[in-house]
Amino acid sequence: MTDLVQTPGAPSPEPYGHSRTGLDPDSLRRGIVDHLRYSIGRPAAALRPEHYYRALALAVRDRMQDNRAASTQTSLDLGRKITCYLSAEFLMGPQLGANLLNLGIEGPAREALAELGQDIGEVLACEPEPGLGNGGLGRLAACYLDSLATLERPAIGYGIRYEFGIFDQEIRDGWQVEKTDNWLAQGNPWEIAKPDVSYLVRWGGFTEHTADGVRWVPGRVLKGVAYDTPIQGYGVRTCNVLTLWSARAVESFALEAFNTGDYYKAVEDEVTSETVTKILYPNDEPDAGKRLRLLQQYFFVSCSLQHVLHILDDLEGASLRELPERFALQLNDTHPSIGVAELMRLLVDERGLGWDEAWALTVRTFGYTNHTLLPEALETWPLAMFGESLPRHLEIVYEINRRFLDEVAARFPGDAERLRRMSLIGEDGDRSVRMAHLATVGSHAVNGVAALHSELLRHSVLADFAELWPERFSNKTNGVTPRRFVALANPGLRGLLDRTIGEGWLTDLDRLRGLEAFADDPAFQQEWQEVKRANKIRLADYVRETTGVELEPERLFDVQVKRIHEYKRQHLNVLHILTAYHRLKTTPGLEIPPRAFVFGGKAAPGYFLAKRIIKLITAVGDVVNNDPEVSPFLKVAFVPNFSVRNGQLIYPAADLSEQISTAGKEASGTGNMKFMINGALTIGTLDGANVEIREEAGPENFFLFGLTVPEVEELRRTGYRPADHVTGELAAVLDLLTDGTFGDPEVFRPLVDNLRHSDPFLVLADYASFVECQDRVDAAWRDRAGWTRMSILNAARSGKFSSDRAVAEYCDDIWNVGPVTVAGRP
Ligand SMILES: *Cc1c(COP(=O)(O)O)cnc(C)c1O
Numbered sequence: 001m002t003d004l005v006q007t008p009g010a011p012s013p014e015p016y017g018h019s020r021t022g023l024d025p026d027s028l029r030r031g032i033v034d035h036l037r038y039s040i041g042r043p044a045a046a047l048r049p050e051h052y053y054r055a056l057a058l059a060v061r062d063r064m065q066d067n068r069a070a071s072t073q074t075s076l077d078l079g080r081k082i083t084c085y086l087s088a089e090f091l092m093g094p095q096l097g098a099n100l101l102n103l104g105i106e107g108p109a110r111e112a113l114a115e116l117g118q119d120i121g122e123v124l125a126c127e128p129e130p131g132l133g134n135g136g137l138g139r140l141a142a143c144y145l146d147s148l149a150t151l152e153r154p155a156i157g158y159g160i161r162y163e164f165g166i167f168d169q170e171i172r173d174g175w176q177v178e179k180t181d182n183w184l185a186q187g188n189p190w191e192i193a194k195p196d197v198s199y200l201v202r203w204g205g206f207t208e209h210t211a212d213g214v215r216w217v218p219g220r221v222l223k224g225v226a227y228d229t230p231i232q233g234y235g236v237r238t239c240n241v242l243t244l245w246s247a248r249a250v251e252s253f254a255l256e257a258f259n260t261g262d263y264y265k266a267v268e269d270e271v272t273s274e275t276v277t278k279i280l281y282p283n284d285e286p287d288a289g290k291r292l293r294l295l296q297q298y299f300f301v302s303c304s305l306q307h308v309l310h311i312l313d314d315l316e317g318a319s320l321r322e323l324p325e326r327f328a329l330q331l332n333d334t335h336p337s338i339g340v341a342e343l344m345r346l347l348v349d350e351r352g353l354g355w356d357e358a359w360a361l362t363v364r365t366f367g368y369t370n371h372t373l374l375p376e377a378l379e380t381w382p383l384a385m386f387g388e389s390l391p392r393h394l395e396i397v398y399e400i401n402r403r404f405l406d407e408v409a410a411r412f413p414g415d416a417e418r419l420r421r422m423s424l425i426g427e428d429g430d431r432s433v434r435m436a437h438l439a440t441v442g443s444h445a446v447n448g449v450a451a452l453h454s455e456l457l458r459h460s461v462l463a464d465f466a467e468l469w470p471e472r473f474s475n476k477t478n479g480v481t482p483r484r485f486v487a488l489a490n491p492g493l494r495g496l497l498d499r500t501i502g503e504g505w506l507t508d509l510d511r512l513r514g515l516e517a518f519a520d521d522p523a524f525q526q527e528w529q530e531v532k533r534a535n536k537i538r539l540a541d542y543v544r545e546t547t548g549v550e551l552e553p554e555r556l557f558d559v560q561v562k563r564i565h566e567y568k569r570q571h572l573n574v575l576h577i578l579t580a581y582h583r584l585k586t587t588p589g590l591e592i593p594p595r596a597f598v599f600g601g602k603a604a605p606g607y608f609l610a611k612r613i614i615k616l617i618t619a620v621g622d623v624v625n626n627d628p629e630v631s632p633f634l635k636v637a638f639v640p641n642f643s644v645r646n647g648q649l650i651y652p653a654a655d656l657s658e659q660i661s662t663a664g665k666e667a668s669g670t671g672n673m674k675f676m677i678n679g680a681l682t683i684g685t686l687d688g689a690n691v692e693i694r695e696e697a698g699p700e701n702f703f704l705f706g707l708t709v710p711e712v713e714e715l716r717r718t719g720y721r722p723a724d725h726v727t728g729e730l731a732a733v734l735d736l737l738t739d740g741t742f743g744d745p746e747v748f749r750p751l752v753d754n755l756r757h758s759d760p761f762l763v764l765a766d767y768a769s770f771v772e773c774q775d776r777v778d779a780a781w782r783d784r785a786g787w788t789r790m791s792i793l794n795a796a797r798s799g800k801f802s803s804d805r806a807v808a809e810y811c812d813d814i815w816n817v818g819p820v821t822v823a824g825r826p
Contacts, residue, residue, distance in 0.1 A: 203220040657676065
């Protein structure tokens with residue numbers, strides 16, 4: 001087949017058999033061979049699996065680019081509204097498998113590689129994971145991009161192309177060691193650099209107010225360059241885009257327009273400019289690189305908004321006034337919330353709109369998703385630093401605030417205390433800019449990420465705003481994509497579901513309800529157990545390779561994987577293990593159901609207690625796994641470097657999902673959903689989306705323990721004394737940590753002291769309830785048919801937790817965007 005000349009956007013004239021677009025095995029094979037020759041250029045004798053990976057990735061990207069061109073053209077032709085998802089993090093996971101799945105070419109790719117003597121598993125393993133996020137928030141953004149494309153909604157993800165993503169975690173001597181994640185070292189076949197799509201971003205300096213208006217004379221100018229990654233929908237032609245901005249030094253001629261205050265500083269060498277997108281900062285890091293983090297946020301938001309206005313300029317007959325009809329801008333947490341002030345600056349200073357009109361457009365265009373109630377995680381910037389960095393934006397924030405507080409004062413006359421609480425400027429201690437307030441005031445829609453979280457938002461941190469604008473607030477419970485977290489992660493379950501309820505579940509997860517009819521069917525139960533067992537063997541192999549610990553698949557796999565944080569309470573989980581250990585050691589002949597405790601997760605490099613918790617887990621593992629009296633019943637493994645890739649091995653292998661945060665602290669969680677869809681039972685508190693998981697599964701299929709939010713508040717109000725709980729088994733268990741049983745007592749002293757004397761996350765208050773609940777888990781596990789029934793029912797009732805449902809709600813209630821079908825073959 002000859003290559004046919006195509007104009008961008010025109011449907012592929014002859015997709016079948018074409019080496020760039022054909023979806024059959026032979027076209028794919030020729031696409032791979034072409035790329036090996038023309039894009040990679042290694043002699044045949046020197047080709048290794050990683051070269052086949054790159055060649056296949058490029059061949060797959062060609063097919064997506066064809067769909068991308070058609071999608072762009074369709075959006076332009078129809079002039080339909082585009083959703084822009086602004087997020088400082090996108091935790092995409094490996095792309096090749098997901099793209100093959102969504103294009104419907106897993107089989108053809110396997111065949112094409114086999115023809116070339118390559119094994120697809122080996123080729124898939126060559127892909128480095130782009131770790132451009134910390135955890136749940138970044139992964140949510142990635143799930144939403146998958147759902148937006150699958151639901152055929154035109155969308156752009158906007159973020160930062162970090163040169164180094166989240167660090168790689170190694171475990172040495174039981175401690176976390178951080179290694180830089182050089183994910184771009186071998187190149188990135190998915191992205192297309194667009195040096196012509198670039199914007200200048202100013203920073204620092206001062207403003208001048210003249211008769212002609214405001215002039216911002218920056219101290220520095222840098223340039224953002226777009227890198228586009230296609231985002232293919234499943235089973236549809238729609239292919240959206242993730243645009244990540246990379247910082248560059250500016251050519252000096254480009255600076256003339258700005259007449260910068262300090263020419264030499266403005267033309268700083270590339271090294272300084274490029275550091276802006278050098279590294280992703282870990283969460284929970286006290287004060288790390290604060291100023292650079294603000295610059296990162298402003299940098300990517302400014303580039304993104306300039307790009308949006310640029311697209312709008314290019315649209316036939318569209319004017320600035322149509323911005324809210326043409327674009328929805330969603331703020332994934334406060335990280336991009338400087339966008340509210342930046343859009344005002346662009347509209348007023350650069351486009352000459354009046355303030356009132358610009359403000360109305362801004363509010364109608366932005367939506368804000370809140371992700372945390374933790375006071376230490378609510379973003380604020382010291383006023384002085386903010387003003388030095390973004391002098392014009394500080395003026396704009398002041399003006400937004402002045403008008404806003406006038407509105408509040410008119411609604412609530414004489415309520416100075418309310419004005420103080422609601423101000424965009426925090427006045428307690430050092431003055432600061434409150435980004436959650438800026439995001440709330442500048443958005444027409446504000447949402448939390450689980451029913452309980454949204455409720456708490458309305459009644460705690462944003463209560464005054466909810467009183468002023470009740471209609472702005474809503475809930476959008478998070479979801480996860482079943483393409484990655486079932487079809488890719490759990491091929492055994494995928495096959496069983498296809499055979500049992502048909503293939504439609506992958507885009508309509510509510511169809512899993514069809515499994516309920518089989519929950520008590522012994523033949524189906526048998527198949528269900530076989531799938532789970534195969535997944536456990538697959539994980540056990542991985543755990544053996546990475547840790548040396550042997551986990552027998554007959555054990556109950558009890559799994560807690562997520563960032564290591566005191567509020568997530570991995571240490572409560574450890575206290576249960578220690579309790580079982582203590583019972584085994586002190587009760588001759590005691591038999592309990594054998595368990596494998598699996599942990600995984602990264603701690604922020606500067607988070608002292610979180611790092612001790614990792615050491616605690618590994619130290620307990622070292623003792624328990626090597627004690628012949630105990631190891632038949634208890635094994636403990638810490639899987640290093642928890643990531644999307646190894647998550648795909650871990651979630652499907654779990655029997656029990658640990659979701660044990662202090663009530664009121666976990667906004668939603670999404671790991672909890674991944675476990676449920678894959679048939680794990682949850683042991684959890686009434687926190688985040690656990691509440692809805694329990695509602696959907698039925699309380700009889702969920703292991704509930706612990707204080708509720710009102711009980712937590714009551715306990716705090718009346719004065720919590722952790723020492724009161726240190727009696728009986730708990731006293732014995734805490735003593736184990738400081739009597740040398742698990743090595744140097746000084747290592748765990750800070751953790752134990754923290755629990756005994758302050759225990760901010762109420763670990764000791766929930767201990768007895770947790771242990772009692774774990775005893776119920778043991779009893780339930782002894783009835784294997786009963787457990788299997790509960791497992792099936794959990795999966796059957798997990799449909800709500802698809803990101804397709806979540807994204808459809810955002811589209812209907814906040815973004816007002818409908819589907820746009822792109823013609824041509826899917
Ligand atoms: C889903 C996911 C998370 C979020 O887990 P939670 O249990 O909701 O905190 C974090 N990291 C990775 C790699 C994930 O896939």
